Amino acid sequence: MKKAKITEIFSSIQGEGVHLGQPQTFVRFYGCNLKCGFCDEVGKKRFKEYSAQELVKAIIKENNKVVSLTGGEPLLCADFLKEALPGLKKKGFTVYLETNGTLKNKLLEIIDFLDIISMDIKLPSSTGGRAFWKSHYDFLKASAGKEVFVKAVITNKTALPDIKKAVSVIEKVNKAIFFILQPATSGNRIQKIEKAQEFLKLACSRLDNVRMIPQVHKILGVK
Numbered sequence: 001m002k003k004a005k006i007t008e009i010f011s012s013i014q015g016e017g018v019h020l021g022q023p024q025t026f027v028r029f030y031g032c033n034l035k036c037g038f039c040d041e042v043g044k045k046r047f048k049e050y051s052a053q054e055l056v057k058a059i060i061k062e063n064n065k066v067v068s069l070t071g072g073e074p075l076l077c078a079d080f081l082k083e084a085l086p087g088l089k090k091k092g093f094t095v096y097l098e099t100n101g102t103l104k105n106k107l108l109e110i111i112d113f114l115d116i117i118s119m120d121i122k123l124p125s126s127t128g129g130r131a132f133w134k135s136h137y138d139f140l141k142a143s144a145g146k147e148v149f150v151k152a153v154i155t156n157k158t159a160l161p162d163i164k165k166a167v168s169v170i171e172k173v174n175k176a177i178f179f180i181l182q183p184a185t186s187g188n189r190i191q192k193i194e195k196a197q198e199f200l201k202l203a204c205s206r207l208d209n210v211r212m213i214p215q216v217h218k219i220l221g222v223k
Helices: 052-061 074-090 104-113 133-143 160-173 196-206 216-220
Strands: 003-013 023-029 048-051 066-070 094-099 116-120 147-154 178-183 210-212
Touching: 003 052, 003 074, 003 216, 023 052, 023 074, 048 052, 052 074, 066 074, 074 094, 074 104, 104 133, 116 133, 133 147, 133 160, 147 160, 160 178, 160 196, 178 196, 196 210
Parallel strands: 023 066, 066 094, 094 116, 116 147, 147 178, 178 210
Antiparallel strands: 003 023, 003 048
């Protein structure tokens, strides 16, 4: 029986992206294949192991009809999710995946069970890591048959050429896909991004649906 390491399961509102304010049950998976400089999950070591059946029961107890798979990186547990998600779909759940957008092959293993995909584009000047432009393009193209939107965390280290590259990735797939510029948060404080308006103007000049949305749940002081 496959088990997955889960950091926490809780109910709250969606604080990011185009479904802002929607009540959801969040399942936070332990571990990630990336180490972004702004990530607030890095270094967390506590988790509980769940079987697919145990996870479905825990989600049902939360009494929400939308479940957000977040992390960490949920797609690292694709084999486990292939067992858990059919049970959730049979019970009428909407499944929302939050992902770093680098594991296309893992996505394809479970995409039939997903309803909404929130895909990050990891800007190297924001994360302090390497670029994943081709992986992001391949992932977004594979996601295009679902409801999908793209987020990119911006900081005062974010470079304009990275915004241009992110816009290009989206534009090549479908310029109508929503692109969310998300100012980084330190604690519960939203960073003031000096070039935010410049980033927004560039993205709006080439894409149909661009928004700048901070992490509202942190402003409200909820998970």
